[in-house]
Amino acid sequence: MKVLFLVHDLITVPLGVSYVSSMARQAGHSVMAAVLNERDLLEVARGFAPDLVAFGCTTGFHRKYLEAVREIGRSVDALTVMGGAHPTFFPEVLEESAELDFIIRGEAEDSFIQLLEALEGGRGLDSVGNLVFRRDGVIVHNPLLPLREDLDSIPFPDRELLDRYSERLNRKAVFAITGRGCPYDCSYCFNHAYKELYSGLGRMCRRRSVENVLQELEDLRINNPKLQMIVFQDDIFVLDRDWVLDFCREYRRRVGLPFHCHLRANLVDREIAARLREAGCVSVKMAIEFASDRLRNGILNRNMSRETILEACSAVKEAGIVLVTQNILGIPTGTMEDDLETLDLNCVIHPDFAFATLLQPYPRTAIGRFCVEEGFMRAEDADSAPDSFFNCSILDIPDRPERERLRKLFALDIEFPMLRDAVDELVTLPLDRLYDLMDKLWKGYCIKQREFPYRLTAGEYLRSVVTYFRSRYY
Numbered sequence: 001m002k003v004l005f006l007v008h009d010l011i012t013v014p015l016g017v018s019y020v021s022s023m024a025r026q027a028g029h030s031v032m033a034a035v036l037n038e039r040d041l042l043e044v045a046r047g048f049a050p051d052l053v054a055f056g057c058t059t060g061f062h063r064k065y066l067e068a069v070r071e072i073g074r075s076v077d078a079l080t081v082m083g084g085a086h087p088t089f090f091p092e093v094l095e096e097s098a099e100l101d102f103i104i105r106g107e108a109e110d111s112f113i114q115l116l117e118a119l120e121g122g123r124g125l126d127s128v129g130n131l132v133f134r135r136d137g138v139i140v141h142n143p144l145l146p147l148r149e150d151l152d153s154i155p156f157p158d159r160e161l162l163d164r165y166s167e168r169l170n171r172k173a174v175f176a177i178t179g180r181g182c183p184y185d186c187s188y189c190f191n192h193a194y195k196e197l198y199s200g201l202g203r204m205c206r207r208r209s210v211e212n213v214l215q216e217l218e219d220l221r222i223n224n225p226k227l228q229m230i231v232f233q234d235d236i237f238v239l240d241r242d243w244v245l246d247f248c249r250e251y252r253r254r255v256g257l258p259f260h261c262h263l264r265a266n267l268v269d270r271e272i273a274a275r276l277r278e279a280g281c282v283s284v285k286m287a288i289e290f291a292s293d294r295l296r297n298g299i300l301n302r303n304m305s306r307e308t309i310l311e312a313c314s315a316v317k318e319a320g321i322v323l324v325t326q327n328i329l330g331i332p333t334g335t336m337e338d339d340l341e342t343l344d345l346n347c348v349i350h351p352d353f354a355f356a357t358l359l360q361p362y363p364r365t366a367i368g369r370f371c372v373e374e375g376f377m378r379a380e381d382a383d384s385a386p387d388s389f390f391n392c393s394i395l396d397i398p399d400r401p402e403r404e405r406l407r408k409l410f411a412l413d414i415e416f417p418m419l420r421d422a423v424d425e426l427v428t429l430p431l432d433r434l435y436d437l438m439d440k441l442w443k444g445y446c447i448k449q450r451e452f453p454y455r456l457t458a459g460e461y462l463r464s465v466v467t468y469f470r471s472r473y474y
Contacts, residue, residue: 001116002030004050004078006068008061009037009471010165015175015233016056016084016108018157023109026155029116033161036068037470044164045072052119056084056108059362062093069099081115083108088197089190089364091132095139103132106144106197107180109154147202151180152212156219168463172454173229174220178213178247181205182235184264187301187366188328188359207240210247217255228454229282230259237261238272245272248279258282260452265312266304273319283322283352283451286312290327291345295334301366306345313349322450325351329407330358332367332376336399339406340423346414353446356410358393358403371395390439402427408435412442444468 003024005017021031034044045053053072057065062082069080079101087093087103094103104111111130118125125133129145148154162169181204185192195204220227238244238261251259261276263286276284288309290296297303316323325346329339346354361371363379371377376395390407393400405427413420444465448456456464 001051001119002048003032003116004045004048004053005031005033005161006053006055006065007033007035007162008064010035010162010168010467011170011471012175013157013159013162013169014056015157015177017054018159018161019154020054020056020083020108020112021158021161022155023113024116025158027113027116031158031161033164035162035165036064038165041068042072042075045076045078049076050078052116053078053080054112055082057082058085059090060360062086066097066099073099079119081112083112085190087132089193091139091141094132094134101133105130105132106194107147110145110148144198144201147198147204147206149202149206151206151208156216159220159223168467170460170464171224171226172456172460173231173452174224174227175231175233176213176216176220177233178237179205179207179234179239183239184236184303185301185366187299187370188361190362190365192366193364205239207243210243210250213247214250214254217251217257221255221257228257229452230255230257231452232259232261234262236264236267238263238267238276241267241272245275248275252279256280258454260284262286263312263316265309268312268315270315270318273315273321277319277321281321282453283324284316285324285326285355286316287326288313288342288345288349290331290334290338291342292334292338295331295338299331299333299367299370300328309345310349313351322453323349323351324446324451325349325354327354327356327410328359329356329410330393330395330397330400330403332359332361332371332374332395332397334397336403336406336427339403343406343410343413343420343423346410347417347420350414352450353443354411354414355443356407357390358407359395360393361395405429405432405435408432408439411446412438415442440469 005021007014007017024031032048034041053069055065080099081102081104082100083104088105091103091105094100102115111128114123114128115131117123118128125131126142128142131142133140182191183205198204217230258280260283261281263284265286289300289302293306313323327342361368361377372379376397381394392404409419409423409426413423
């Protein structure tokens with residue numbers, strides 16, 4: 001079959017779609033990708049004439065994908081399937097969206113291949129794991145397949161999926177992932193619901209072998225002479241201490257490229273930070289989320305102390321690794337003063353960059369239920385969640401416009417103390433467009449120059465700037 005995958009933009013090649021594409025290629029199917037943000041979306045779709053249009057999406061972004069599918073459907077006769085977080089937790093999207101033929105819930109590699117087999121007549125739709133579909137106007141939910149225990153058995157992600165855009169694609173820094181699953185239950189995350197969904201169907205937290213990861217990265221180096229940096233997308237790269245120490249010893253010798261990863265403060269100490277740096281780690285993201293112990297632990301369910309956060313940040317900085325913190329503002333039951341306390345905690349830590357987002361109470365998360373039950377939003381408001389958590393809050397909280405402006409000024413306030421001194425006044429001024437531009441410029445600079453410091457030619461730099469400003473995510 002001919003499968004057209006949709007992706008959001010050219011900033012990164014999404015790993016979920018890339019793994020599914022690799023499985024489809026291995027099974028003998030033809031694949032191509034089209035980009036929602038690109039002007040040639042319909043041209044690619046018409047020229048390829050796919051049998052199936054496939055995409056994965058998160059809540060909020062699903063609206064843009066559905067809009068694109070409707071547009072493609074006016075000129076291309078193809079079936080459609082949605083995967084990813086949104087249909088996993090909101091399978092009713094199939095009933096609500098006439099432009100969708102199928103959804104796949106949960107991990108999709110095996111289910112997707114089974115769906116292709118069914119569409120070719122090799123099996124019935126009833127036998128396709130994780131699939132939700134219509135039969136005679138009735139929605140049918142097939143059982144979930146067990147989680148695949150052996151991640152090494154999954155082929156490496158398809159790095160050729162977006163070759164059509166090769167001249168504009170960033171091949172100097174590529175994404176990779178070494179495992180799946182998270183043992184924690186932060187209230188703003190779908191993870192607790194995911195564990196309930198897969199209860200009794202296998203281990204949630206699984207890791208590829210160090211050897212399998214290194215083989216992929218060695219292949220990348222051979223096949224991509226431009227490669228300068230690896231960006232690991234694991235939720236928590238240091239979840240298994242022994243695995244990380246083994247990886248660091250081998251990575252430096254066999255790969256040796258600078259890399260970036262995500263840490264969790266309660267799993268970081270000076271030895272881990274030092275070993276990461278010796279292996280080539282140049283930058284990390286680490287979530288602080290919020291300064292107040294009551295809000296960070298009682299509302300967000302992070303379950304770690306301020307002292308743990310400070311010690312972990314100190315260990316990272318002492319090791320010489322660029323530190324990027326992640327923070328959430330606009331938390332229900334919190335105040336503007338609490339948000340400013342989070343700013344001040346970051347000023348003490350002084351990270352190289354501080355991401356600040358606004359709490360998005362996605363439906364069917366613990367924080368989403370809390371916000372409805374406590375009157376911070378109506379249940380129907382959840383459907384209006386923005387596609388980016390940088391833009392605005394949908395909560396009924398005090399000082400919402402001022403707190404939204406604080407988010408835009410957050411990283412600048414840390415870098416330039418004079419702004420911190422004036423922030424109480426600045427957040428009252430209706431200069432949102434100016435603050436948006438300042439935030440976008442500073443964020444882009446820090447992401448490129450500090451977090452991901454690989455070299456670009458003048459032309460590549462210009463193209464990356466254009467792509468960045470066209471992205472709705474940032």
